[in-house]
Amino acid sequence: MSLALATLLVAAAASLLFIGVLLGDGVRVLRTRLRQRSADRPxxxxxxxxxxxxxxxxxxxxxxxxxxxxxxxxxxxxxxxxxxxxxxxxxxxxxxxxxxxxxxxxxxxxxxxxxxxxxxxxxxxxxxxxxxxxxxxxxxxGGFVLDAGAGELVLVGGGIGITPLRAMLHAALARRSGPARIVLFHAARRAEELLYRDEFMRLAAADDRLHYVAVVSRPDAAWKGVRGRLDATRLLAGVRAPGRADFYLCAGVALMETLREGLTAAGVEPGRIHWEAFGVAASAGGAGQRVSVGEAAAFETAGEPTLLAALEAHGRAPPTECRAGSCGLCRMRLTAGQVEWLLPAGCVLPADEILPCICRPVGDVSLV
Ligand SMILES: Cc1cc2nc3c(=O)[nH]c(=O)nc-3n(C[C@H](O)[C@H](O)[C@H](O)COP(=O)(O)OP(=O)(O)OC[C@H]3O[C@@H](n4cnc5c(N)ncnc54)[C@H](O)[C@@H]3O)c2cc1C
Ligand code: FES
The missing domain is CATH 2.40.30.10 (Translation factors)
Known part of the structure; x- marks a missing residue:
């Protein structure tokens, strides 16, 4: 084979390889775009x-x-x-x-x-x-997902907060190399509000790994289970090795704060405490605070529970999705004034940005 032919063949092979890489990259980019688009499409x-x-x-x-x-x-x-x-x-x-x-x-x-x-x-x-x-x-x-190892798994639901934990329980029980022990706590005011109770009792009877503890704060005379409020002491009493357990909490803000504080005080690493809030408590905020958004005329708050509620009342609200500080969609830049955070942000934010769905103004504020 002449040198010229060999050079030609090498050049052709290199070109084919280059085109292949380009096509491969193109297909990958297209796939990612399609996946992103379908994630946003209802x-x-x-x-x-x-x-x-x-x-x-x-x-x-x-x-x-x-x-x-x-x-x-x-x-x-x-x-x-x-x-x-x-x-x-x-x-x-x-x-x-x-x-x-x-x-x-x-x-x-x-x-x-x-x-x-x-x-x-x-x-x-x-x-x-x-x-x-x-x-x-x-x-x-959503980022509140089960990521527990083979140690003890503790699932804690307050009221309707049991919903994501039920899915986690199904997933944990289905795993062959799943947790060695699962403790499911469900707190409610009345026994009839313990959603999925019959199913949880059936699952616990059929699988030695699962321990189901229902706690009722306003029981009637017929209730034979645990009475009172769920707190960290009660939680820790049901767990064998709290330092090596993974905790997943979903409850009202007050109960979740109490449990998180109690678990941390008992030595549980913060990285082992996973939680999700369904929103802030609907208590009244301040009135008469001036809120400016960009160049538009300022308005005054009227006791709305969050800054987002005040912005919505005046047609200035950013897009929202979770309304609980997780998705980051409502983020705005705070250019003047201060806000009070009603929940810790569930996403990473630059220092000058806030999430109006979980903040309230402290005095007058300016936003863009
Ligand atoms: C990640 C995530 C998962 C969730 N999963 C669930 C779930 O599985 N099940 C579930 O039920 N919820 C869930 N929620 C909560 C849900 O998204 C809604 O926030 C909830 O259903 C209330 O929405 P709403 O439109 O009915 O109430 P909104 O109209 O948004 O009102 C919010 C609260 O303010 C109160 N309120 C409104 N107006 C007044 C007024 N004038 N006076 C007094 N109080 C007032 C309402 O009673 C309510 O408690 C979840 C939230 C998040 C962030
Ligand atoms: S709407 Fe999701 S963080 Fe505010």
Whole structure:
């Protein structure tokens, strides 16, 4: 073979390799873009089954048309419901944890929704999400996911906060090399509000690894289980080796703070305490604080529970999704004044940015 032919062949092979690399990269970029786009695109689901529990709790099973498979998810993640539940049928978005887990791409999603006394979307769901009704949702997401080793796993749900923990329990029980011991605590005011209690008792009877502890603060005479409030002492008494256990908490803000403080004081490493809040407590904020957003005229707060609620009342709200400091979508830059954080931020933020969904102004503030 002449030198010229050999050079030509080497050059052709190099070009083919180069084109192959380019094509491979292109396909990878396209796949990533498509995945990102489908993560942001709403899916239409239908209510396949509905069950009302204790007058305020709603169990829903949602499916796609023709029973097509749904995006997979990690135990602990949530769906965002999109519904015309606001004033004048304005579209609202709220997060709801996936309350059941199956490996791979499931054929249905399960939710557990508490109807809040004055809640916009939860009351809409109670009234409108009847069997056959359609609802748009954003695909599953969220960083509160089960990542426990083979040690002791402690799942703690306060009230409706049990939903992500039920999915985590399903996932942990399904793992061959899963946790050696699982303790599931569920606290509620009344025994009938202990959602999934029968299932948890059945699972605990069938699997030695699972210990189910239900705690009721306002029991009736028939209640034979643990009475009173759940606190860190009670929690630690049920765990064999707290220093080596992984704790997953989802409850009201006050209970979660008490438990986190108690566990940390007992020597549990903060990295072993995982938690998620469903939102801040709905207590009234301050009134008469001036809020400026960019160049627009300032307005005054009127006791709204969060800065986000005040911005919404004046049509200046940023986009939102979780409303609990996890997704980071509502972030704004604080250019003057100070805010009080009602919950720690669940995402990393630059020093001058705030999340209005979990902040309240302390005096006058300016935002962009
Ligand atoms: C990651 C995540 C997962 C979640 N998972 C679940 C779940 O599995 N199940 C579940 O039920 N919830 C869940 N939530 C909470 C859910 O997203 C909603 O926040 C909740 O359903 C309330 O929404 P809403 O529109 O009904 O209430 P909103 O209208 O947003 O009101 C919020 C609160 O303020 C109160 N309120 C509103 N107006 C007034 C008023 N005028 N006077 C007094 N009080 C008032 C309401 O009663 C309610 O408690 C989750 C939240 C997050 C962030
Ligand atoms: S809406 Fe998700 S962080 Fe505020």
């Amino acid at each position: 899916i239409e689901l239908r209510v396949a089954a509905r069950e009302e529990v204790a007058g305020t709790l709603l169990r829903l099973s949602l499916r796609r048309a023709w029973g097509r498979r749904l995006p997979s998810f990690a135990a602990g993640q949530y769906l965002t419901l999109i519904a015309p539940a606001g004033p004048d049928c304005r579209e609202l978005r709220r997060a709801y944890s996936l309350a059941a887990w199956q490996p791979g791409r499931p054929r249905h999603y399960e939710l557990g929704i508490k109807r809040e006394a004055h809640g916009a979307l939860s009351r809409w769901a109670w009234a409108q999400l009847q069997p056959g009704a359609r609802i748009r949702v954003l695909p599953p997401r």
